Amino acid sequence: MMEFLNGANALTLVFVALLLFAIAYRVYGVFIANKVLRLNAVNPTPAIALADGKDYVPTNKNVLFGHHFAAIAAAGPLVGPVLAAQFGYLPGTLWILIGCVLGGGVHDMIVLFASVRHKGKSLATIAAREIGKDTGLVAGVAVLFILILTLAGLSLACISAMHEAPWSLFTVIITMPIAIVMGLVMRYRKNSILLASIMGGVLLIAGIVGGHELMQIKAIGNLFSWRKETISVAIAGYGFLASILPVWFLLVPRDYLSTYLKIGTILMLAVGVIFVHPTLQMPALTQFTSGGGPVVGGAVLPFIFIVIACGAISGFHAVIATGTTPKMLSNEKDILFVGYGAMLVEGFVALMALIAACTLMPGDYFAINTPKEAYAAFIAQHPDMHAVDLNHFSETIGVDLHGRTGGAVSLAVGMAHIFNRIPFVNDVMAYWYNFAIMFEAVFILTAIDAGTRVGRFFLQELLGTVLPKFNDKNWMPGIVITSLLFTFSWGYLVYTGNVSSIWPLFGISNQLLAACGLIVCTTMLIRMNRRKYVLCSAIPGVFMAIVTFWAGYEQIRYMYWPKGQYLLMGLALLAMLLMLVVFLHAFRKWNQLAKVNKNRLGLV
Numbered sequence: 001m002m003e004f005l006n007g008a009n010a011l012t013l014v015f016v017a018l019l020l021f022a023i024a025y026r027v028y029g030v031f032i033a034n035k036v037l038r039l040n041a042v043n044p045t046p047a048i049a050l051a052d053g054k055d056y057v058p059t060n061k062n063v064l065f066g067h068h069f070a071a072i073a074a075a076g077p078l079v080g081p082v083l084a085a086q087f088g089y090l091p092g093t094l095w096i097l098i099g100c101v102l103g104g105g106v107h108d109m110i111v112l113f114a115s116v117r118h119k120g121k122s123l124a125t126i127a128a129r130e131i132g133k134d135t136g137l138v139a140g141v142a143v144l145f146i147l148i149l150t151l152a153g154l155s156l157a158c159i160s161a162m163h164e165a166p167w168s169l170f171t172v173i174i175t176m177p178i179a180i181v182m183g184l185v186m187r188y189r190k191n192s193i194l195l196a197s198i199m200g201g202v203l204l205i206a207g208i209v210g211g212h213e214l215m216q217i218k219a220i221g222n223l224f225s226w227r228k229e230t231i232s233v234a235i236a237g238y239g240f241l242a243s244i245l246p247v248w249f250l251l252v253p254r255d256y257l258s259t260y261l262k263i264g265t266i267l268m269l270a271v272g273v274i275f276v277h278p279t280l281q282m283p284a285l286t287q288f289t290s291g292g293g294p295v296v297g298g299a300v301l302p303f304i305f306i307v308i309a310c311g312a313i314s315g316f317h318a319v320i321a322t323g324t325t326p327k328m329l330s331n332e333k334d335i336l337f338v339g340y341g342a343m344l345v346e347g348f349v350a351l352m353a354l355i356a357a358c359t360l361m362p363g364d365y366f367a368i369n370t371p372k373e374a375y376a377a378f379i380a381q382h383p384d385m386h387a388v389d390l391n392h393f394s395e396t397i398g399v400d401l402h403g404r405t406g407g408a409v410s411l412a413v414g415m416a417h418i419f420n421r422i423p424f425v426n427d428v429m430a431y432w433y434n435f436a437i438m439f440e441a442v443f444i445l446t447a448i449d450a451g452t453r454v455g456r457f458f459l460q461e462l463l464g465t466v467l468p469k470f471n472d473k474n475w476m477p478g479i480v481i482t483s484l485l486f487t488f489s490w491g492y493l494v495y496t497g498n499v500s501s502i503w504p505l506f507g508i509s510n511q512l513l514a515a516c517g518l519i520v521c522t523t524m525l526i527r528m529n530r531r532k533y534v535l536c537s538a539i540p541g542v543f544m545a546i547v548t549f550w551a552g553y554e555q556i557r558y559m560y561w562p563k564g565q566y567l568l569m570g571l572a573l574l575a576m577l578l579m580l581v582v583f584l585h586a587f588r589k590w591n592q593l594a595k596v597n598k599n600r601l602g603l604v
Contacts (some may be wrong), residue, residue, distance in 0.1 A: 039332045107540065
């Protein structure tokens with residue numbers, strides 16, 4: 001059986017994923033929508049009831065899908081599966097397919113539903129109303145803490161992708177004026193979504209192709225060869241603007257535009273797999289499943305559930321699903337399409353990223369993802385893992401690819417390797433590599449803008465409990481102050497580089513937040529007397545809590561403590577403690593509500 005699995009064709013995985021996701025949407029997604037949540041188009045959504053032209057804006061469901069997908073699909077579905085390739089392609093494939101259908105899709109739907117029913121409020125407010133004020137406060141602090149770490153880490157990944165890549169930087173920059181033009185057209189011209197889409201698509205393609213040619217002019221290329229510090233400030237500035245400007249003006253049209261690039265590139269990759277029929281060079285399981293690998297230090301269990309977050313299930317999605325998206329949903333029934341549908345697309349993105357990494361020779365994969373100073377020791381222990389094609393790739397692309405850790409570079413090389421073998425578009429690997437780097441940067445930046453705006457919402461709600469004026473969503477000083485405070489909190493970490501040492505916390509924090517979203521919203525379902533169906537959200541919620549605490553314990557005991565990384569250990573313990581408080585209060589509330597429901601039914 002293992003001999004059959006090893007050397008499997010990537011095309012098989014693509015077809016299996018498409019078939020499974022299509023069935024899941026039509027069967028399980030519809031079941032959650034109709035039986036568990038009982039979505040009803042008659043119920044007015046916050047976008048309709050509280051429309052203000054700034055944050056609460058009824059939005060076409062296709063445009064909203066583009067915004068939501070662009071916001072939730074950041075570095076996670078790209079980098080996570082690439083890092084998890086260390087264990088072989090099988091663990092990552094199974095977790096993406098199963099986790100996405102039974103966990104991530106359910107999480108995104110139920111959290112979006114809960115926020116819509118709570119007037120577009122945050123997860124912290126939902127926790128306060130469904131469980132208790134103290135629980136809501138703890139959840140709010142935990143969410144802000146996790147969101148700051150997430151945005152700082154995503155920003156560093158974006159900086160890494162655009163640093164020394166002027167063409168990528170230029171393309172990312174031009175998406176902003178293009179998006180503003182699209183936003184103005186859609187806002188002030190009726191029935192203009194198709195026109196704006198065509199206009200945006202044409203301008204984007206022209207910018208991508210023209211940007212590549214412009215960067216060949218040395219003076220222009222140097223103009224866009226920004227230092228890391230400059231990019232850090234620019235990203236923070238963009239996040240601030242996206243958080244205070246009307247949502248229809250920049251954020252939504254830019255995310256919608258970026259979705260063309262994201263989905264288009266992934267479809268190109270899928271077409272490439274169909275034409276090329278690449279073999280998965282990485283075995284189904286490697287010798288590192290029990291731990292000790294150079295990319296992920298822990299064993300496949302429990303770390304596969306932490307390394308692959310976005311793409312299977314992600315707490316960051318709860319931030320978006322209780323932030324911008326519920327304030328723009330014009331029809332409650334669109335929760336299925338926007339929530340579950342976008343999660344399935346992200347799962348497919350994650351699988352394609354895994355395939356791209358696993359088509360590389362194992363020696364090339366580990367040469368890219370092993371730090372240069374540790375590579376000699378790695379080869380001494382694993383002499384069969386020498387690089388095969390990497391020197392050729394480095395020479396063709398013009399970049400030294402050895403020791404470029406973090407997953408982004410190995411994904412770009414894998415994508416370029418597949419694209420370069422497609423008939424009629426081959427022999428331009430350097431072009432494909434730079435295109436892939438730009439694609440990753442756009443992927444990440446669309447989560448940073450939405451995440452910053454959502455962070456502003458969270459901070460306004462928290463400060464509003466002390467200073468009620470901050471609850472006024474039209475009070476511009478409050479909007480500016482909270483935006484500045486939140487942007488500075490993650491922007492400072494990015495500029496100083498301190499967050500690079502706490503990036504490993506992202507996986508644990510993110511998955512704890514996913515468990516929190518499921519567990520808190522399960523409380524709401526129990527209150528609504530949907531107890532026949534609460535296991536659909538309770539089981540994945542409790543499962544994610546258990547495996548994440550397990551991974552946190554492993555990370556503290558075997559990584560942070562032996563290395564004397566006490567700051568990391570303290571931050572990990574803080575995140576776990578905050579979430580443990582929320583979980584225990586939620587479980588107590590479950591028990592109370594179960595007793596109330598039994599009394600109503602006359603069972604006690």
